[in-house]
Amino acid sequence: MIGNDIRVTLGKAEILHGLDFQARPGQVTAIVGPNGSGKSTLIKALTGELAATGSMLLNNRPIDTLRPWELASTRAVQSQSTTVAFPFTVIEVVRLGHSAGPWAAEPGIPEAALARLGLDGYAGRYYHELSGGEQQRTQLARVLSQVWHPVFDGQPAWVFLDEPVSSLDIGHQFVVMDLLAGYARAGGGVITVMHDLNLTAIYADHVVLMKDGAVLARGTPSEVLTDATLSRAYDHPLRVNQPAPHGVPYILPQACRAAAGGAG
C-alpha cells in the first residue's frame, strides 16, 4: 500500500496535511500517535471510506479504479467502533465478512475464524449480548473470514484494523497479535492502529508515528520508539528502555512518572 500526499478535509478543517504512507505485504505496519492525531482518518482515507486527495495504490493499482468486488477481495476493514443494528448472532456477523470476500464458496471459514479467536461455542450467541472484548474479537473474525487466505490470485490480501486490541485482556491481545503476525508472515499485509506501544514494539515491523495530521516519524520500532520522539509526540516525558543490543524497546510507566517529576 502506497499513499502519496494524502490530504483529508472534514467540514472546514484539514485533518491530514498531505502525508506519505507506505506499508509492505509480509509486514505488520503499526500506526501510532496521540488521540486526535489522525490515525482513524488515515485508515479511512486508505480504505476509500473518506474522500481524500493524493494518490493511493493498493497492490500497485489506484484504489479508486478498483471495482467493489476487487476491493472486497483485496482488503477487509475493522473500524474503531462498530454498531450492529440488527439482533444478529455471532456467526451471522462473521458470515457478513465471509460472504463479501473471495472465499465465500469455501465452507467452514467463519467457524475456523471464531476458533482462532477463542470464540468456539459463541456462534449462536447474540452479538449485542457479548462483552466488549468478545464483540471486538467477533469483528476481527468477520474481517479475517473475508480475506481468509493471505494471498489471493497471486496478490497479497490486506487487513486494515483500527485499534483491534483496545478492549482485549493481555492474553487475548497476544492471541490477536500472534494471529496478525502470522497473517503477515504468510504474505498478507497488516495495517493496524495501536495505542499500546509495548505491543507495537514487539509485533510491528514498521511503525508510523502521527501527530497533528502528519507523520512525525517512521521506521522500525527501535528507530521510532525513542525517548525524544515519543516525548515530543505525546507531550509527556517518556522513557524507553533498550534491554540489550537488538532487544525489543519497552516503555515503563513508573520511569515515565519519575521522569515527569511525579510522586513515586
Ligand SMILES: Nc1ncnc2c1ncn2[C@@H]1O[C@H](COP(=O)(O)OP(=O)(O)OP(=O)(O)O)[C@@H](O)[C@H]1O
Ligand atoms: N467528521 C468529522 N468532522 C470534523 N472533524 C473530525 C471528524 N472526524 C474526525 N475529526 C477530527 O479529526 C481529528 C483526527 O481524528 P481521528 O479520529 O483520525 O483521530 P485518531 O488519531 O484516530 O484519535 P483516537 O486515538 O482518539 O482514536 C480529530 O481532531 C477529530 O476531532
Ligand SMILES: [Mg+2]
Ligand atoms: Mg481513532
